[in-house]
Amino acid sequence: MTAAKRRAGSSSSTSTSNEQQSLQQQQQQQQQPQHLPRQDGDSQAQGHHEYQQLLQHPHHHHHHHQHYGVGGGGGNHPQQYHQQHSHPQQQQQQQHPHQHTNPHQATLRDCSVKLPLDILWLPKSAMRPVGPDASHTDCILVVGVSRPKLAVVFLTVMLISLFLTFHVLYDSAVYNIQAAQAVHERHRLSLAASASASALSGSSSASGASFSSSAFASSSNHLPAFVKPVPSANQISHPMVFPSSRVHFPKTSRRLPQALIIGVRKCGTRALLEMLYLHPRIQKAGGEVHFFDRDENYLKGLEWYRKKMPHSFRGQITIEKSPSYFVSPEVPERVRAMNASIKLLLIVREPVTRAISDYTQLRSHAATAILPLAERESSGSGAFASASAAAAQPPKMPSQSLLYAKLQAAHGYDNALVGGSGAGAKETKTKLSVAGRRQAGAGAAAGGTMTTTTPSPLASAAQMAAKSFEELAIFPNGTVNEAYRPLSISMYHVHLHRWLEVFPREQLLVVNGDRLIEDPVSQLRRIEAFLGIEHRVKSEHFYFNETKGFYCLRYDNGDRCLRETKGRKHPHVDPVVVSRLRRFFAEYNQRFYELVGEDLGWPEE
C-alpha cells in the first residue's frame, strides 16, 4: 500500500507543483501512523464525503471530484482505510480536471459490495497509477481489521473451543461405547452362569455351587456406580470406531481374587457374597470355581482360574467363594502360593444348626435324585444301565451314572453321607487330620456304617432321603457320630487350625452368619473395614421379606431374594438330640473361640 502510494507519487509523468505538493502530503501521511488523526484530515473527510456521495449518486462525483481535497477528521473505521487508499485516484483526478472517467474504468460504486463485514472493494487504480496497459476494471479486495490482536484472540478462542468440544464429545462417545461393552460382557457372563447352573440343576456340589451360582442371577449385571448401564447393551457389539489409547478410560480385565470366602458351607456364604456385591468396589465370581480344592481344576493353572473371574475395574476387589475350601486340607497352602496377602472371609453359624441345614440340603438333593432313578428302575432298565441304554433315554431323563456322579460330586461326601466315614472323601484321600482319624476310629468303634463299597445310586439316594438327622448323627448306643460329615464340618477349630498354620490371624475375618441373617448391615460394616473399602452397603439396601423370613436385597433395578434353596425349612429335630449335640460341640467351640480370639456365644445345651 505504502509502496503503491510512493509509486503513485514518483511515476507521474506530468509533475507539477501541485503534484509535488500532493506528493509531499502523501509522504507526510506515510510518516504518520494510520491510526492517528491525520493532519490533512479535512481531505479525508472530504474523501469520505465523496465516498458517501458515490454510493448515493454514482455519477455525481465525476463533476465534483476537482473540489475534493479539504476536510477533516479521522478514525479507525475501515472506510477510512478505503479513503486513504483512494487518495491517489483523487490526486489523479485533480491533475486532470477535465478528463472524463473512462467508461471501462472501475468506479468506487462499481467495486463497492455491501456486506455485513468491513470489506471494501476498491478500484485497482486507487492503489497505483494507471498505466497505459493496466486494466481499469480490476478491483482489489481490502479487508479492514480494526483490532488485529482482538481478532487473533477471538480466532484462537474459537479454535480452542472447537477442539475442546470435539475432545469432550469424542471422550464421552468412547466412554459410552466401553461402558456398553462392559454391560454387555456382564450380561453375557450372567447368562452363561445361569445356563451352567440350570445344566447342573438337580444336583449341587458339596458346597452348593450350582444352586448358588444362579442365585441372584438376574441381579448380576450390577455395575460400579460410575458406569451407568445403557438400556440395550446387546445392540452394541461392534468394535470401537476409534482406538482409545489416548483416552484414559478405566479398563476392565479379569483379575485373580484379592479376597476369598472360604466357607463354611451352609453358613450364609452366598448371602454374604451377594450382599458384598452391593458395594461398587466388589466384583464376584458368578459360581463356585473350586480351583484350590479340586485337583483337576488346580492342575489347569492360575491362568485358567483367572479366566473364571469376572471383569473388574482397577481398584475393585474380586471375590470368589467356594465353601469347601475351608475343609480341604491342601487348600491353604495352594492359596498362599497364589497370593500370600489375600484376605480370607470365614462365615460361621452355630454348629448344630449348620449341621441340620447341611442335612436338609443333602436330603433335598437325594430326593430329587431318587425320582428319575426310581422311574428308570420301574421301566425295567436296571440299576446300572449301559451307556448306550442311557443314551437312548429321552433328553430330560439323566442317566443313572450321571445322576450318581452328580450325587457324589455335589455332596462331596461319597459313602460317608449315608452315615459313616466322617472325614469325608477329601480327607480320607489325603492325609487324615487328627480329628479325622479320631472320627474314623470313633465311627468304627461305635459300629457306624463304614461303607467302602459303592452302593447303587438308588440305594445310596434312598438311604440318604430315608434316614432322619437323629439317626445319622447319633449312633444307637447314644454316642455322637463324629464321622458324619455334616457334624465333622461343624468342628470349625480343626479346619481353621490348618489355615492359621499358613496365614496370619489378621488376614482372616470371622463373620457371624447368625448375625448376618438378623442384622446384615452391622456385619457388612466390619467386612468393609476389613477389606479396606468405604462403608457403602447401608440399611436401605435391604428389606425384610416376611414370606421368606430373610432379608432380601434392593437393587436400583428391583428387589431380589436368594433362591428357595437358601432358607429351606429345616426338619423337626428331637430337642434331646439337639442338646446332646450342643454338649458335644461345646468343647470344640471353646477351641474355636480361642483360635479366633472371640466368644461367639453359641449355646452349650
Ligand SMILES: Nc1ncnc2c1ncn2[C@@H]1O[C@H](COP(=O)(O)OS(=O)(=O)O)[C@@H](OP(=O)(O)O)[C@H]1O
Ligand atoms: N438373606 C438370606 N436369605 C437366604 N438365606 C440366607 C440369608 N442370609 C443367610 N442365609 C442362610 O444361608 C444359608 C445357606 O448358606 P450357604 O449359602 O453358605 O449355602 S451353600 O453352602 O452355598 O450351599 C441358608 O441356610 P438354610 O436356612 O439352612 O437354608 C440361610 O439360612
